[in-house]
Amino acid sequence: MPEDISDYELIKSFINGDEASFNKIINKYKHKIYWHARRMTGNHLDADEVVQEVLLVMYKKLKDFQFKSELYTWIYRIVSTRSLNYLRKRSLRKVFSFDDPSTDSVSSNEDIAKSLEMKEKLDKINSLLQKLPLKQREVFILRHYEELSYEEISDLTGKSIGGLKANYFYGVNKILELMKNYEN
Amino acid sequence: MKIDNRIILYLDNQMNDEERRIFEIELSKDTELSKQLESYKNFMHSMKIDENDFRDQEYFVNLIPKFRKNLSADKRSFKIKTAYTLTAVASVASVVAIVLLIFNPFKTSENNSVEKLISTFNESEAVDILNYYSDDLSNIKTEQLNGTSDSLFTGLIYSELNLQETDLGHLISADEISIETIYSEIQSEEADLIYNEILKKKYF
Numbered sequence: 507m508p509e510d511i512s513d514y515e516l517i518k519s520f521i522n523g524d525e526a527s528f529n530k531i532i533n534k535y536k537h538k539i540y541w542h543a544r545r546m547t548g549n550h551l552d553a554d555e556v557v558q559e560v561l562l563v564m565y566k567k568l569k570d571f572q573f574k575s576e577l578y579t580w581i582y583r584i585v586s587t588r589s590l591n592y593l594r595k596r597s598l599r600k601v602f603s604f605d606d607p608s609t610d611s612v613s614s615n616e617d618i619a620k621s622l623e624m625k626e627k628l629d630k631i632n633s634l635l636q637k638l639p640l641k642q643r644e645v646f647i648l649r650h651y652e653e654l655s656y657e658e659i660s661d662l663t664g665k666s667i668g669g670l671k672a673n674y675f676y677g678v679n680k681i682l683e684l685m686k687n688y689e690n
Numbered sequence: 691m692k693i694d695n696r697i698i699l700y701l702d703n704q705m706n707d708e709e710r711r712i713f714e715i716e717l718s719k720d721t722e723l724s725k726q727l728e729s730y731k732n733f734m735h736s737m738k739i740d741e742n743d744f745r746d747q748e749y750f751v752n753l754i755p756k757f758r759k760n761l762s763a764d765k766r767s768f769k770i771k772t773a774y775t776l777t778a779v780a781s782v783a784s785v786v787a788i789v790l791l792i793f794n795p796f797k798t799s800e801n802n803s804v805e806k807l808i809s810t811f812n813e814s815e816a817v818d819i820l821n822y823y824s825d826d827l828s829n830i831k832t833e834q835l836n837g838t839s840d841s842l843f844t845g846l847i848y849s850e851l852n853l854q855e856t857d858l859g860h861l862i863s864a865d866e867i868s869i870e871t872i873y874s875e876i877q878s879e880e881a882d883l884i885y886n887e888i889l890k891k892k893y894f
Binding site: 529532533536537540541550554557558561562565567617618619620623627628631634645649650651675679681682685690 | 744750753760776
């Protein structure tokens, strides 16, 4: 896929009826969408559900995109929102479910990581992230993994920069504390 | 892992220029602090994975076909849901229409027909009808006028004499005038005049 086709041209082309342009947009951002959803939800199957939801939303709403922000900011906003909604629904399901919690989706064999070493590393990272409160988790992921500036994160989440910095600071401290307990 | 909090702020660019300058001077002199900084950097690096290792994974190759399949299913589901919704709305509207036709809660037709009938009377026909019912009218008791009854005749009297609700009752009780006395002292010409005026205003 040629890299010089801008997001603007792809979106315009899609709005004019070119479905292939939407596929190109997916190809350009699918890894970012997946990994953000994966880090928020903690496992592959839940991340996949979120990804499919996000793609549907993008397909329906892209014609309303106003170019007031970068496309990737708009996409991250959708991923974050959908992930948070999914996590809240998941929490409710756990409260009202009579299923054995040890057989939940986290223990599924279906995963993007094929080697055992990679699987263990992903599981360790995910378990640390899942122990963070949602607000701290979201900021930590966007800052540490997506390397967005606080201004971009503020634009994306609607939260104040000061609050985001505080959430990041406490999130890092929490992870360090969890690592210390893990090593002990 | 014990980490000085300033390390987190320093690597996250949360220090201003002055704070950064002071911290860097301290780092250069404090080996323990430098070790903590390196340890923290290594730890944060270990929290990342190289996403390029997964670029060619089957999951990402099949992502678009899976999305297109879900999109078709979503469009079909939307059409079915729309059809069900329209059917439900049409059913409710039909039931409401049938109920209105059968029970007719508004009942304006009856009133409309009475008004139409009255509007067809000429003067002599209207007088004949009022004379026919005059016995009934004269039998109205004062108590009925004294109260807050909204009978048609009470409304006529109040309106013609420009009275408030309690005025007539007060008038009658204060002056000990009975309504029958009022009726009996009206001359026939006066009565005709009153009837004609009432007819003109068409209180019915």
